[in-house]
Amino acid sequence: MNASLSTLPPAAPEIARISFALRMPSALVRHPSGGVTLEIGTEQRVYSHRTLRLLLRRTIVEAKAHHLRRLALNPDDLPRVNPRLTPTALGEMMAVHFEMANFEFVQYKTPPQEGWRFVEEVHIFGPRARACEKGYRKGQLIGEAINAARTLADTPANHLTPRLLVQKTVQHAKGANVRVKILGKKEIKALKMGGILAVAQGSSEEPRLIVLEYHGGQKTQPPIALVGKAVTFDSGGLNIKPRESILPTSLMHLDMGAGAAVIETVLAAARLKLKTNVIGIVPTAENMPSGTSYRPGDIVTMMNGATVEILNTDGEGRLLLADALTYAAHYQPRLVIDIATLTSAAVIALGFRAAAFFTRNERLAKIIEAVGETSGDYVWRLPIWEEYEEDLKGTFADLANIQKGQGAGAIAGAVFLHYFAKTFPAWAHLDIAPRIIAAEGEYLARGFPGAPVRLLIKLLEKYQQ
Incomplete structure (x- = not known):
């Protein structure tokens, strides 16, 4: 305009x-x-x-x-x-x-x-x-x-596979002071990213890991890492999504909205010339049912060596993010934010008007709440207490990919990811499933509303030198 x-x-x-x-x-x-x-x-x-x-x-x-x-x-x-x-x-x-x-x-x-x-x-x-x-x-x-992220997310899965998302990322990055690095299946396998490989093995589309590097701060300044899930289509895998799900399969091309938000946030940071170093990490795959799909009961070895017992193949996003979080550690970031349309439980808790967020860092929690309000990407904090860790202990592996009992699904997802983020100085998880689609009365077109691009840009501004 x-x-x-x-x-x-x-x-x-x-x-x-x-x-x-x-x-x-x-x-x-x-x-x-x-x-x-x-x-x-x-x-x-x-x-x-x-x-x-x-x-x-x-x-x-x-x-x-x-x-x-x-x-x-x-x-x-x-x-x-x-x-x-x-x-x-x-x-x-x-x-x-x-x-x-x-x-x-x-x-x-x-x-x-x-x-x-x-x-x-x-x-x-x-x-x-x-x-x-x-x-x-x-x-x-x-x-x-924001609208570029909405366009990526709204694009149907037959027109935006992991391979095509890579192409779009490279196109969007032209003219921006951002280095784009792509890891294919061979590199992912060499890094032993078992979570990403397991999710992708049921699809004919190979997974990718998209890495964007923007250096706007001093060379010695540790970066901020943004990690975004980009499942370009999520059928649920062999645990196929039920028809009556609050997030139906017809919306599951939007399951890469967080990855789209991370891509466009890093590019916007560069175009705004923000004085900070930012790394965007976007694992992308399809989660499909087939004769080669990963199965309930499988045990997957993650990049950090932890083993995960698969109780439900529809808990795939956390597997991608877990390996991406381990990869992020190579950059020695001062702050890590992971973002995903992760759980229907977050939608049940909050509806479609605010994302859930989790952190054990009180200072970071206050900052996220403040920039959420300032930006208009509203968030609400949910607990991530140590007591919930018991629910994720595996029977035959170190961890289970979902909680063993009923309830607290959004919390369980955050607790699982925290296992792979313990070494970071500051970390938070944003479950943007409640923002997967615009709510009534927002005066926005039907589809992905572009959360949390506004919040992330305000957060990066807060952490400028």
């Missing part, structure tokens, strides 16, 4: 002016002069940051509904916000949410005769426009990164 920022309003009458009317229905007003105003009905005089995000998105959604392609907005016309935003922060927020609301995955649809209903231009004008510009340009870049 193109944008201009100027103190003067645009002169072209075909550019629709946005205004806000308290407790009035939204309406499109056509003036005798030929100009157009889109009046957005508001429900309150004072908006919080949370409700302002939704209002900004609704503005674009309503403009699209009226086939408006060019808009003009004076930030001073927005409702009052408490707490107040600096012009830079407001500019960033406007751009991020305009971009997010304007997105729709249409690559495989026949274009309508009148064309797609996308907003093409936004003109920000008024006394504060110039002050908002720096934040707005940054917000555009972040919004584009």
Whole structure:
């Protein structure tokens, strides 16, 4: 979406002016002069940051509904916000949410005769426009990164296999100061990544390990490692997903959303020129049922030498992440965040509006909660107490890949991953299964909403030198 920022309003009458009317229905007003105003009905005089995000998105959604392609907005016309935003922060927020609301995955649809209903231009004008510009340009870049992750995740599995995800990553990285390294099956086997190999062995598609390296900080600065699960299609394996699952098989091409978020976050960090070193690690595979699939009862040896008893082949994401976490240790990171659409249990606990997160580091927990609120990628902390470790002890191996009893599935996934993250100075696990698809009332197109790109960028900014 193109944008201009100027103190003067645009002169072209075909550019629709946005205004806000308290407790009035939204309406499109056509003036005798030929100009157009889109009046957005508001429900309150004072908006919080949370409700302002939704209002900004609704503005674009309503403009699209009226086939408006060019808009003009004076930030001073927005409702009052408490707490107040600096012009830079407001500019960033406007751009991020305009971009997010304007997105729709249409690559495989026949274009309508009148064309797609996308907003093409936004003109920000008024006394504060110039002050908002720096934040707005940054917000555009972040919004584009979010939408790039959404595009990857929304792409159906027959058009985005592990091999094709590698190709897309290399394409997206062109022009960014990021080194992309790809490990194929041969290299994965040489590193003894038994978890990745086990998950992939039922598919004709070979696994890959995608590694992105961005060095924006000092050479001696230990990096931050982001590890994202990218199962390009998850059937559940031999424990095939039941039809009545809260996350049905028809959504399982979205099971690589976390990997997409990590890829686009690292690239965005480079384009934003963040002053920190970042490593993105994305294990990618398909989890398919076949005569060569790994089986319930199998024992898998992981990269770190631990043995895992497979109680359910649908607990595959943690196997990929566990080997990727062990691989991350080679970089001696100061902070590791792993991200996955890991469990239906997290959805049952939180619905589709906030991701679950787990850490035993109190300082890191406060930072994640803060950047979740600041960014709009909301999170809620769940426990990862030592008592839960008993539930993951294997009968015939060091660990079981799922808990032996009922309940606490999201916690069990986090406890399993903690076993492979104990040596890191700081570690957290984000279960973004609750954000696998946009919730009702978010004013976002159906599909992957792009979590947690915003949170991760804010986190990286927090850890800059």
